[in-house]
Amino acid sequence: MSTVEATLKWLEKAGDWMNAILVKETRQSLKSRQFVATFLLLVLASWVISVFGVAMMGESINYGASGQRLFVFYFVVLMIAVTVIVPYGAFRSMLGEKDQNTFDSLRITSLSPWQIVWGKLMSALLQDFIYYSAIAPFIAFTSLLEGFELPAVAFVLVCGFLISVALSIMALMISTFAHQRHWQGILSIMLLIGLLTVLGQSSAVLLSLFSDSSLLQSWEFWEGTAIVVLVGLSYCWLFLEITSAQLTFESGNRSSGIRLISSGQFLLMNGLALGMSLLYASAFDEEIFVIFAVFSYVQLTAISFVATTEEDFLSRRIRKSLPQRKLFRFLLAPFLPGGARGMVYLLLNLGLCIGLQLLIVTSIASSGSLGSGSFFDAIKTLTGVALYIIIYLGFASAFGRFASRTAANIMPNHVRVITVLVFAIGCVIPIIAKAMEFLRWREYSLFEIINPFATIIELADDNSWTGPILLILGVFALIAVLLNLKAMVHSIYEIVAIKAAPQDTTVTIEPFQLPEDSPSDPLAEG
Numbered sequence: 001m002s003t004v005e006a007t008l009k010w011l012e013k014a015g016d017w018m019n020a021i022l023v024k025e026t027r028q029s030l031k032s033r034q035f036v037a038t039f040l041l042l043v044l045a046s047w048v049i050s051v052f053g054v055a056m057m058g059e060s061i062n063y064g065a066s067g068q069r070l071f072v073f074y075f076v077v078l079m080i081a082v083t084v085i086v087p088y089g090a091f092r093s094m095l096g097e098k099d100q101n102t103f104d105s106l107r108i109t110s111l112s113p114w115q116i117v118w119g120k121l122m123s124a125l126l127q128d129f130i131y132y133s134a135i136a137p138f139i140a141f142t143s144l145l146e147g148f149e150l151p152a153v154a155f156v157l158v159c160g161f162l163i164s165v166a167l168s169i170m171a172l173m174i175s176t177f178a179h180q181r182h183w184q185g186i187l188s189i190m191l192l193i194g195l196l197t198v199l200g201q202s203s204a205v206l207l208s209l210f211s212d213s214s215l216l217q218s219w220e221f222w223e224g225t226a227i228v229v230l231v232g233l234s235y236c237w238l239f240l241e242i243t244s245a246q247l248t249f250e251s252g253n254r255s256s257g258i259r260l261i262s263s264g265q266f267l268l269m270n271g272l273a274l275g276m277s278l279l280y281a282s283a284f285d286e287e288i289f290v291i292f293a294v295f296s297y298v299q300l301t302a303i304s305f306v307a308t309t310e311e312d313f314l315s316r317r318i319r320k321s322l323p324q325r326k327l328f329r330f331l332l333a334p335f336l337p338g339g340a341r342g343m344v345y346l347l348l349n350l351g352l353c354i355g356l357q358l359l360i361v362t363s364i365a366s367s368g369s370l371g372s373g374s375f376f377d378a379i380k381t382l383t384g385v386a387l388y389i390i391i392y393l394g395f396a397s398a399f400g401r402f403a404s405r406t407a408a409n410i411m412p413n414h415v416r417v418i419t420v421l422v423f424a425i426g427c428v429i430p431i432i433a434k435a436m437e438f439l440r441w442r443e444y445s446l447f448e449i450i451n452p453f454a455t456i457i458e459l460a461d462d463n464s465w466t467g468p469i470l471l472i473l474g475v476f477a478l479i480a481v482l483l484n485l486k487a488m489v490h491s492i493y494e495i496v497a498i499k500a501a502p503q504d505t506t507v508t509i510e511p512f513q514l515p516e517d518s519p520s521d522p523l524a525e526g
Contacts, residue, residue: 020111021119025093026126035127038085042077042131046138049073067145071153072207074138075160079203081131082164084195087171090124091191094175095184113247117172117240124168128161152213156206162229163202166236167195173239176246227272234265251315255307255337259345262303263335266296266349270356277363289360293382296353300346301389307342308397309412309419311404312491314338319498326496333495339397339412340491343484346393350386357382377460380470384459387473388452392423394480401487426450446472 029035053070097106106116139157142148174191178184215221238261245254273292314337322329334345361378400415430448444458444465449472458465 021116022122025119025123029123029127034089038081039134042081042134045077046074046135050138050141067142067148071139071142074135075156076203078131078135079160079199082128082160083167083199083202086124086127086164087167087195088192090120090168091171091175093120094172095178113244116247117243120172121168125165128164149213151216152210155216156210159206166232167198169236169239173243176243231269234268237261238265251317253318253321253337255310256335258303259307259335262299263349266300266353269296270353274356274360277360293357297385300349300353304342304346304393305416307345308339308393309400309415310337310339310342311412312338312340322498329495333492336495338491339400340484340487343394343397344488344492350389354382354386380459380466381456383470384456384473387477390477391473391480392419394484398483427453430454
């Protein structure tokens with residue numbers, strides 16, 4: 001047996017152990033016209049850049065920064081392939097399962113939603129590696145010229161790969177929300193526009209770092225890069241969990257993974273901000289704290305908005321998967337599906353974020369970089385934001401349970417749409433009233449308390465309305481909690497009181513025996 005035959009047999013055996021979706025997607029993508037055309041265009045464009053670039057530079061190629069200039073063109077060609085073609089191909093791959101009516105066949109197989117998602121993602125990563133290997137000889141050619149800096153080139157190429165992975169994950173997640181044909185077309189156009197925008201901005205940023213490689217020698221730059229990569233990886237994991245949840249059956253648990261990852265992200269972002277405030281003390285920039293706080297509250301509002309408006313029903317599949325010990329079920333209860341449990345989840349994570357952010361503000365104030373007035377303004381602003389979140393989501397959760405009991409045809413999406421409309425109306429009415437001059441005022445008025453944005457700005461400015469605003473918001477937040485209190489307690493007690501069946505229950509089958517009063521011989525009856 002030759003070496004080639006042995007290698008092919010080994011690869012065939014290894015393919016049997018690989019993800020089935022990865023094997024299927026790899027075979028389809030490598031045979032597709034889109035991949036062949038992109039690969040040939042990538043190689044052809046790189047060859048044209050090499051030939052005409054060398055010809056145009058002439059004798060200056062020996063002493064100028066020719067390697068740097070050629071790499072810029074190679075990198076732009078590579079970024080077009082990995083940040084536009086590959087993510088859009090992953091998006092179309094998931095939609096193709098629905099268009100060809102093969103998605104339902106995948107769901108009834110032994111493949112889990114995570115295996116389907118990972119198979120699609122690994123197929124996109126394999127295409128990235130192929131495009132990188134195709135352009136590698138041309139980049140190696142630039143290393144022979146002047147102006148080539150290996151650390152800067154390696155950093156830019158790795159960043160381009162990570163951006164491609166993140167965009168592919170995001171494209172897969174977006175594809176799961178396109179349930180109808182018209183939405184597929186709209187999302188395809190929006191995704192393509194977004195990918196082209198990311199291509200332009202990311203290429204400009206990375207090439208600017210490549211041209212000014214002195215930043216790579218800064219320790220602060222690498223700290224910031226590590227933080228961005230860490231937070232980015234957490235969001236990629238969240239997007240993968242959302243994609244897997246969208247592919248899960250309705251009777252399955254779609255919420256626990258998303259809630260757990262989101263809680264970890266809140267702890268990560270606020271913990272990073274707290275660590276930086278303690279480490280750098282007076283040198284800590286307040287803008288970093290504001291960025292982390294805004295990300296935390298926006299994500300907490302989005303996740304809790306879906307969680308608090310879910311149905312409280314738990315399927316038998318979820319009940320059977322619960323742990324046996326009551327303590328574990330009690331700790332897991334806020335992360336299980338259900339609107340009332342979602343309200344518990346909101347209050348716990350909101351308390352976690354507020355507590356860590358107060359520690360950050362205290363650390364900044366103790367370093368002397370934040371005055372006493374700014375310290376209290378920050379506390380009042382954080383309190384106002386938390387109260388608004390409790391009010392809107394608390395009333396939405398209570399309204400969702402009341403509506404589901406009143407009319408069976410009201411779904412959670414209806415409640416979410418109504419909540420968004422109420423929020424939008426509350427923001428617009430004071431603006432219209434000011435513009436039409438129905439009410440004669442120029443400064444802030446308590447009538448604008450229904451507009452969260454104007455009220456938060458007022459709290460940050462430390463004006464005379466701060467006390468009444470916090471009092472009114474506190475009263476309504478207390479009402480929202482009381483409306484959900486009974487349901488929250490009942491939802492937690494429901495999980496703890498469930499008698500979970502042991503996972504390793506063995507069933508013993510006894511042999512069939514005739515009753516004692518029956519004759520042993522059937523002929524004896526006669």
